[in-house]
Amino acid sequence: xxxxxxxxxxxxxxxxxxxxxxxxxxxxxxxxxxxxxxxxxxxxxxxxxxxxxxxxxxxxxxxxxxxxxxxxxxxxxxxxxxxxxxxxxxxxxxxxxxxxxxxxxxxxxxxxxxxxxxxxxxxxxxxxxxxxxxxxxxxxxxxxxxxxxxxxxxxxxxxxxxxxxxxxxxxxxxxxxxxxxxxxxxxxxxxxxxxxxxxxxxxxxxxxxxxxxxxxxxxxxxxxxxxxxxxxxxxxxxxxxxxxxxxxxxxxxx
Numbered sequence: 001x002x003x004x005x006x007x008x009x010x011x012x013x014x015x016x017x018x019x020x021x022x023x024x025x026x027x028x029x030x031x032x033x034x035x036x037x038x039x040x041x042x043x044x045x046x047x048x049x050x051x052x053x054x055x056x057x058x059x060x061x062x063x064x065x066x067x068x069x070x071x072x073x074x075x076x077x078x079x080x081x082x083x084x085x086x087x088x089x090x091x092x093x094x095x096x097x098x099x100x101x102x103x104x105x106x107x108x109x110x111x112x113x114x115x116x117x118x119x120x121x122x123x124x125x126x127x128x129x130x131x132x133x134x135x136x137x138x139x140x141x142x143x144x145x146x147x148x149x150x151x152x153x154x155x156x157x158x159x160x161x162x163x164x165x166x167x168x169x170x171x172x173x174x175x176x177x178x179x180x181x182x183x184x185x186x187x188x189x190x191x192x193x194x195x196x197x198x199x200x201x202x203x204x205x206x207x208x209x210x211x212x213x214x215x216x217x218x219x220x221x222x223x224x225x226x227x228x229x230x231x232x233x234x235x236x237x238x239x240x241x242x243x244x245x246x247x248x249x250x251x252x253x254x
Contacts, residue, residue, distance in 0.1 A: 001027040004085035004114070006071050007093065008039045008106025011063035015092035015126065018139045022124075022146035023089055026154075031085065033075035035106075036063040040095075044069055044109035054079070068110035076117050088114030089150070091124035092142045096167055098127075098221045099185040102235065111163040112237055121163040122153060127170045127225055144173030145230060152179070153232070165233045169225045180229035185220025 003023050007016050011034040023030050036055065047066040054074060055063045062079060064071040068090070076084055090110040097105040107123050114121030126142045145168060153164055165184075169176060193209040216222040224231035 001086045002029045002080075002083060003027050003031065003087045003089060004072070004075050004080065004119070005030060005032045006034045006068060006075070006088065006090050006110045008035065008042060008068045008090075008110065009094050010035055010038045011057065013038075013094065015094050015139060015142070018092045018126075018143050018146070019089055019124065021143070022092075022150060025147045026087075026150065031060040031062075031075065031080060032057075033062045033064060033071045033079060035068055035071055036065050039067050039106045041104050042067045042069075042106040042109070043104050044112060046070060046073070068106040069113045072110050072113040072117070076114070076119065084117075085114075085119055087154075088119050088121040089124065090114070090121070091126075091166075092139060092146070092168075093123070093125035094128070095125065096127040096225065097123065097125040097165060098167055098225060098231070099187050101187075102165060102184065108163070108165055108235070111165070112235070115161050115163040116237065118160070120154075120158040122150060122166060123163060124149075124166045124168070126168050129170050138170075140173050141168035141171055141176055141230075145176060145179075149179060149230060149232070159234070159236075161238075162234055162236045165221070165231075165235050167221060167225050167231045169228055169230065171228055175228065176230060177228040178230070179232055180224040180227075181232045182219055182221045182224040184233050184235065185217045185222035187222070 045067045047070050053065040064074050090107050093107040097108050102108045111121035111123035126139050195207040197205050216226045221231040221233045
């Protein structure tokens with residue numbers, strides 16, 4: 001099995017090293033193509049207004065001067081064009097990708113690009129507590145459970161143009177209660193935070209942040225992680241709201 005690894009935290013991110021160790025329990029044919037720098041929050045953005053550069057770091061190990069989507073497109077369309085990957089693994093992300101946050105996530109979007117390209121794709125993220133950790137993010141749960149989660153998913157037939165979003169809770173590995181398949185949730189409060197500051201030249205700047213929310217709708221990915229389970233959520237990119245089709249056709253079609 002040929003596996004492509006990518007992420008949105010950058011080619012030197014600790015979570016990518018965790019992902020490589022997980023992947024090497026599944027195959028020896030591992031390719032890494034990731035952004036040169038952190039691209040958190042890049043979503044499914046694609047670079048069109050400037051050229052991209054590719055840097056080789058070792059055998060089957062590259063970085064791309066662009067977004068996670070750019071990295072996957074470069075891998076499948078150029079670096080691996082002679083033999084496409086059988087599986088795309090994206091992560092292990094530093095932080096949760098739950099609820100509506102999947103729409104901002106470069107990690108999830110990289111897996112989405114793999115799915116669009118017809119490759120089975122899985123996004124993996126490690127939830128963590130922000131209190132007193134700084135950059136020291138414990139990947140213990142992902143490290144201990146990653147292989148068994150991916151193997152369990154691969155044991156089931158994948159669906160075309162569908163990706164799977166996996167989140168590991170911020171718990172020691174032996175405290176995790178198991179795996180729970182859950183729907184995508186939605187935070188029920190406004191978590192947007194805008195921090196205003198002034199630069200050394202006296203100009204204002206603004207910094208976006210997303211505050212933590214304890215809202216967790218029942219049977220959602222948010223609830224599963226809050227209850228100590230690894231959440232597994234199938235996602236697809238058909239954004240059509242089927243329930244509105246009939247009403248709109250009736251009202252707008254002559």
